[in-house]
Amino acid sequence: MPNPSRASAWPLPQPTPSLAWLAAGLFWLGVGFVGWKTSGWVTSDYREFLLPWYDFILEHGRFGAFALDFSNYTPPYLYLISLGTLFDGLASPLAIIKAISVLATLLAAWPAARIARRCGLSSPAALLAALVFCGLPEVVLNAVAWAQCDIIYTGFLLGFALAVMQRRGALAMLMLGLAFAFKLQTVLAGPVVLYLLLVGVLRWWQVLVVPATYLVMMLPAALAGRPLPALLTIYLQQFDYYQFLSMNAPNPWMLVDLLLPGHYALGTRLGLGLAAVGGLGLVWACLRCGRHPAPATLLLMLTASLALLPFLLPKMHERYFFPAACFGYLLAVARPALWPVAVLLQLANVITYRAFLLGRYEANWASVLPMTLAVALLLRALWREPRRVPEPVALGSG
Numbered sequence: 001m002p003n004p005s006r007a008s009a010w011p012l013p014q015p016t017p018s019l020a021w022l023a024a025g026l027f028w029l030g031v032g033f034v035g036w037k038t039s040g041w042v043t044s045d046y047r048e049f050l051l052p053w054y055d056f057i058l059e060h061g062r063f064g065a066f067a068l069d070f071s072n073y074t075p076p077y078l079y080l081i082s083l084g085t086l087f088d089g090l091a092s093p094l095a096i097i098k099a100i101s102v103l104a105t106l107l108a109a110w111p112a113a114r115i116a117r118r119c120g121l122s123s124p125a126a127l128l129a130a131l132v133f134c135g136l137p138e139v140v141l142n143a144v145a146w147a148q149c150d151i152i153y154t155g156f157l158l159g160f161a162l163a164v165m166q167r168r169g170a171l172a173m174l175m176l177g178l179a180f181a182f183k184l185q186t187v188l189a190g191p192v193v194l195y196l197l198l199v200g201v202l203r204w205w206q207v208l209v210v211p212a213t214y215l216v217m218m219l220p221a222a223l224a225g226r227p228l229p230a231l232l233t234i235y236l237q238q239f240d241y242y243q244f245l246s247m248n249a250p251n252p253w254m255l256v257d258l259l260l261p262g263h264y265a266l267g268t269r270l271g272l273g274l275a276a277v278g279g280l281g282l283v284w285a286c287l288r289c290g291r292h293p294a295p296a297t298l299l300l301m302l303t304a305s306l307a308l309l310p311f312l313l314p315k316m317h318e319r320y321f322f323p324a325a326c327f328g329y330l331l332a333v334a335r336p337a338l339w340p341v342a343v344l345l346q347l348a349n350v351i352t353y354r355a356f357l358l359g360r361y362e363a364n365w366a367s368v369l370p371m372t373l374a375v376a377l378l379l380r381a382l383w384r385e386p387r388r389v390p391e392p393v394a395l396g397s398g
Contacts, residue, residue, distance in 0.1 A: 038145035042094065043357065046147050050081075054093045057082050067225030074234050075221040076181050077149050094147065101143035101151055108155030109134050111162045112330060118165045118295040119334035129333045138325050138349045145357055150322040153183040157323055158330075160189070161302055164196065165295045173206045177213025184235045185320050188309045191279045192301045195286035201293075242315065245271070248355060249316035250348040250367035258365060271314035278312045279305075285379070290387040296334040297385055303327040304378040307345065311375050318352035321371070325349050328374070338381060344374035 049071070057065045062082045071078055084096040091099070113130035121129060133139070142148045156179035163172035176193065180186040196202040218231040245253040245267045256267055286293075286301050293301065306324035310316045325345040332342035348371035355364040 038141070039098065040094070041145050041357065043146055046094065046097070050097050050147060051093055053078060054081055054085065054097065058085055058088060062086075063220075063224055065224075066221040069226070069230065072234070072238055074181060074183075074218075075226075075231070076178075076217050077152065079220060080149075080152075098144055098147045101147065101149050104149065104152045104155055105134050105139055105143055108151055108158055108326075111155065111158035112326075114162050115158065115165065115295065115299070115330055116333055118162070119299070119330075120296075121333065129330070133326070133329060136325070136329055137346050138322060138353065141350065141353050141357065142319065142322060146353070148319060150183070150319050151326075153179040153186055154323045154326050156182070157186065157189060157302075157306075158326070161298060161327075164201065164298060167201075169202050169206045170209055172202065173209035174213055177210040178217070180210060181214045181217035184238065185310075185323070188306050188320070188323070189302060191282040191305045191309070192286060192298075195283050195301070198283070198287065199291040201291070239315075245314040247315065247317040248352050248364065249310060249318050249320060250352050250371040251311045251313075251316060252368065252372075253314045253316070254365060254368055268314050271312060275309055275312040278308055282308060282382075285382050288387065289382075289385045296331070299327060299331045299334055300338075300378070300382055300385060303331045303341070304375075304382050307371075307375050307378055311371060318349065318356065318367075321345065321349050328378075335381075338377070341374050341377050341381075344370040344377070348374065 053071050053073075056068075056070045057078070059065075060068065060070075062085060065082070066075055066078070080100050081097065084100055087096055109130040112133045113126045116126035116129040117123065139151060142150055156175045159175035160172050160179065163169075163175055176186065176189070193202070197204055197207070218228070221231055222228050243264055245257045245264060248254070253267060253271060256263065282301075282305055285304075289297055289301070303324055306327055307321065310320040310324070325342075328338075328342045328345040332339040348367045348369075351367035351370075352364060355361045
């Protein structure tokens with residue numbers, strides 16, 4: 001029996017297998033070269049944060065270190081660094097930390113492939129899409145050049161999207177809770193989560209899975225001796241860590257910081273208000289699409305949310321657009337007409353990465369243009385998305 005979610009997807013051109021795999025091979029030759037050239041790069045984030053955290057864990061014990069406040073990150077990523085120290089001496093700290101992100105990238109390819117299948121691709125085409133996903137410019141630069149871990153929570157967000165497509169509500173919220181335990185930026189998907197709750201695709205009681213998952217992920221640090229209130233307020237402590245309207249993020253606040261400096265307090269209040277209005281508007285736009293979104297429609301909603309909110313919010317880092325770029329690629333796989341969105345997201349983010357990784361900030365403002373175009377195209381596509389007629393099937397506890 002055909003899968004209705006796949007049958008509802010837009011018709012997709014299937015690539016000629018030999019040409020597709022040849023192109024993938026050439027693509028991965030380029031990815032391998034870039035990875036090889038950047039694998040030894042040492043950034044200021046590594047010197048000032050990642051390496052001191054690694055050394056602190058070695059000095060104070062792989063478990064005992066978590067009784068102390070030595071990082072502005074939540075503990076789950078630090079648990080992975082602690083496990084990585086088991087290989088200390090066999091590999092350098094830099095290689096170990098980057099390997100964590102590379103492994104997370106390979107794991108994230110699994111939900112990426114499954115999502116591609118849900119959107120109508122054949123198994124070989126979905127595998128090919130997942131391989132390209134692992135080699136996206138921003139993915140490689142983030143993990144291999146920068147040693148950052150944004151792929152971890154993005155992988156859980158992909159797991160959330162896949163579980164929603166499978167109508168497994170509790171699993172979806174578990175994935176969302178795991179993503180939130182790693183990064184606060186998970187809330188950028190909030191408008192779509194609210195929409196799914198309002199139309200009954202997710203049940204309201206399942207929201208409790210998110211804080212419960214966060215609490216479970218904090219338990220090892222709490223058992224080590226870290227006060228639970230401190231573990232529950234880490235994200236609140238991060239809010240005023242930087243006093244800039246844009247931390248190299250390709251959004252209008254970068255231009256405000258450049259042209260009208262000194263308006264941090266006013267800009268923060270205004271930006272939060274704009275984001276609230278934009279988020280509610282996004283919920284309304286999603287509601288217009290009906291109560292039972294097709295897989296490709298869900299990808300469109302999530303990509304729009306993950307791009308629009310950091311575009312409107314102040315105090316954003318460039319890496320906060322990382323999930324939008326990943327989802328934008330999968331959206332382009334499902335909807336080939338939206339390939340310009342994927343290209344623009346990658347372009348904007350790579351420009352800002354260039355500024356940080358190479359110290360070339362002179363034309364960083366140029367990243368705002370492709371990001372603005374990408375957001376505009378996403379909102380236009382969401383507005384034009386046809387309303388889907390079938391009603392959702394109520395989810396069970398699974």
